[in-house]
Amino acid sequence: MDLPSHIPTPVSTIPEIYERLQSRFADRSTYSLDYRRYNLKQLAYLINDNKDKIFEAVKRDLGSGDFQIQMSDLWPILHEIELAVKRLPGWMKDEGRLWDAIFTFQTMRPRIHKQPKGVALIIGPWNYPWQCILIPLIGAIAAGCPAVIKPSELAPSSSALLAQLVPQYLDPEAYAVVLGQVEQTTELLQRKWGHILFTGSGRVGKIIADAAAKTLTPTTLELGGKSPVIVSSCANLKITAKRLLSIKQLNTGQICVSPDYILVCKDVADDFIRTCTETLDTFFPHAPHPQSYLTSDMTASLHTSAALERQIAFLNKAEEEGKLVHRGELDQERRRLGISIVRLNANAEGEVGGIVEEEIFGPVVPVIPVDDVDAAIRYINARPNPLALYVCSGKRSVFTKVIAETASGSATWNDFGFATIARSLPFGGVGDSGWGSYHGYDGFRTFSHFKSILEIPYIFEPLMAFRYPPITTIGKTV
Numbered sequence: 217m218d219l220p221s222h223i224p225t226p227v228s229t230i231p232e233i234y235e236r237l238q239s240r241f242a243d244r245s246t247y248s249l250d251y252r253r254y255n256l257k258q259l260a261y262l263i264n265d266n267k268d269k270i271f272e273a274v275k276r277d278l279g280s281g282d283f284q285i286q287m288s289d290l291w292p293i294l295h296e297i298e299l300a301v302k303r304l305p306g307w308m309k310d311e312g313r314l315w316d317a318i319f320t321f322q323t324m325r326p327r328i329h330k331q332p333k334g335v336a337l338i339i340g341p342w343n344y345p346w347q348c349i350l351i352p353l354i355g356a357i358a359a360g361c362p363a364v365i366k367p368s369e370l371a372p373s374s375s376a377l378l379a380q381l382v383p384q385y386l387d388p389e390a391y392a393v394v395l396g397q398v399e400q401t402t403e404l405l406q407r408k409w410g411h412i413l414f415t416g417s418g419r420v421g422k423i424i425a426d427a428a429a430k431t432l433t434p435t436t437l438e439l440g441g442k443s444p445v446i447v448s449s450c451a452n453l454k455i456t457a458k459r460l461l462s463i464k465q466l467n468t469g470q471i472c473v474s475p476d477y478i479l480v481c482k483d484v485a486d487d488f489i490r491t492c493t494e495t496l497d498t499f500f501p502h503a504p505h506p507q508s509y510l511t512s513d514m515t516a517s518l519h520t521s522a523a524l525e526r527q528i529a530f531l532n533k534a535e536e537e538g539k540l541v542h543r544g545e546l547d548q549e550r551r552r553l554g555i556s557i558v559r560l561n562a563n564a565e566g567e568v569g570g571i572v573e574e575e576i577f578g579p580v581v582p583v584i585p586v587d588d589v590d591a592a593i594r595y596i597n598a599r600p601n602p603l604a605l606y607v608c609s610g611k612r613s614v615f616t617k618v619i620a621e622t623a624s625g626s627a628t629w630n631d632f633g634f635a636t637i638a639r640s641l642p643f644g645g646v647g648d649s650g651w652g653s654y655h656g657y658d659g660f661r662t663f664s665h666f667k668s669i670l671e672i673p674y675i676f677e678p679l680m681a682f683r684y685p686p687i688t689t690i691g692k693t694v
């Protein structure tokens with residue numbers, strides 16, 4: 217299948233792109249409900265008309281199977297569009313703030329009026345080349361903002377296809393794709409934007425925040441990090457293993473909310489590890505079985521040879537130290553590595569080279585036995601705030617305690633990853649895992665300015681005259 221090539225946008229054209237979108241914002245045509253809905257629907261057509269090409273592009277970029285592309289990249293986008301098209305009239309309405317106002321102000325129609333912030337800049341990562349670009353774009357379109365999209369150069373087929381399709385389906389005066397790397401992004405970041413939504417690593421997140429501070433541009437940073445799992449003594453180990461390993465296989469762990477390490481109460485640690493290895497055997501029969509990890513439609517390749525070598529280095533070091541429990545099957549050529557389990561000690565910082573400190577972003581699962589749930593909480597609180605936190609326990613009270621005593625972008629009881637697609641929930645991190653949020657209404661909110669409105673007609677003059685000098689007795693007692 218023919219796909220467009222990834223040709224970086226000449227840096228010299230960026231000022232013209234920026235001015236074009238600024239003019240569109242200034243002429244206010246992106247403000248109307250009809251315009252927003254039309255472009256949202258066009259975005260759905262962009263995906264539905266070009267599914268074969270999109271599947272092919274993601275396969276070339278990530279080696280993902282059809283199931284994975286459909287379920288975790290495209291399906292969430294189409295559902296977000298459906299929600300925004302349906303709910304937009306309600307989202308755009310002024311929001312009354314009557315009840316909390318004191319009586320005098322209640323008569324002045326206190327309310328929130330929602331306005332687009334301006335031309336948005338959306339910068340995305342390689343691991344979800346469609347979802348992490350188009351769901352932010354849905355928020356921008358819904359809010360009435362034009363947008364420049366800068367997809368990742370490390371997903372070149374998807375990014376180039378996006379650059380070809382966006383001007384065919386969306387208003388080219390309002391939506392533009394800039395292809396490229398640091399040079400193009402740096403040029404974009406010289407400018408003032410209505411809002412920047414960045415998804416990627418904490419390292420680049422700091423560069424974005426630094427540049428945005430210079431132009432006072434508001435930002436949303438969707439970053440990564442290590443998302444822990446707590447397995448309590450009363451967890452259902454079989455269900456936990458199945459749910460855990462089925463999310464871990466998705467994109468081979470290259471997901472920002474993929475469970476990164478498992479803190480398991482030590483009285484069930486051996487049982488838990490055994491249950492995980494048994495579950496892996498039933499999930500993925502050995503190659504050449506068509507459902508093996510190496511060929512399954514549900515898994516993916518490691519993104520680069522360096523990424524594969526990094527995971528293998530974790531495993532080799534763990535083996536040397538006698539901590540390797542299960543080594544997944546390997547297909548070096550296709551960069552596929554099966555889920556692998558490593559058993560660590562809670563108090564052995566720095567062991568197995570970096571695995572405890574760095575985001576794993578791959579199929580290695582470190583299991584760390586801890587004394588109890590309190591010890592797990594202490595372990596988590598001694599580290600940067602995670603994007604997602606998972607608690608597996610037969611008792612809801614354990615979950616409630618963990619929610620209250622830890623900070624994380626989201627927290628889920630007994631399952632993994634679903635908080636990102638619940639639609640009604642904001643998606644975002646806290647502290648080192650990012651700031652701000654989007655998805656559904658929160659995407660609309662992120663790109664909108666919520667303007668406070670108060671109306672004080674002249675006939676209210678008797679009510680308002682108390683503050684005019686000279687101050688009367690009534691004025692002094694107010």
Ligand code: NAD
Pocket residue numbers: 339340341342343344348366367368369370396397398401402415416417418419420421423438439440441471472473575603650
């Ligand atoms: P990255 O930070 O390396 O790159 C992200 C974007 O930043 C790319 O478009 C890239 O071109 C650009 N970029 C890179 N260096 C830059 C620089 N010096 N100046 C300006 N722009 C620069 O991230 P990645 O490797 O593409 O993605 C993986 C990371 O993203 C992981 O940490 C993962 O957890 C995180 N992630 C987070 C979410 C989320 O929603 N929170 C989703 C997906 C991925």
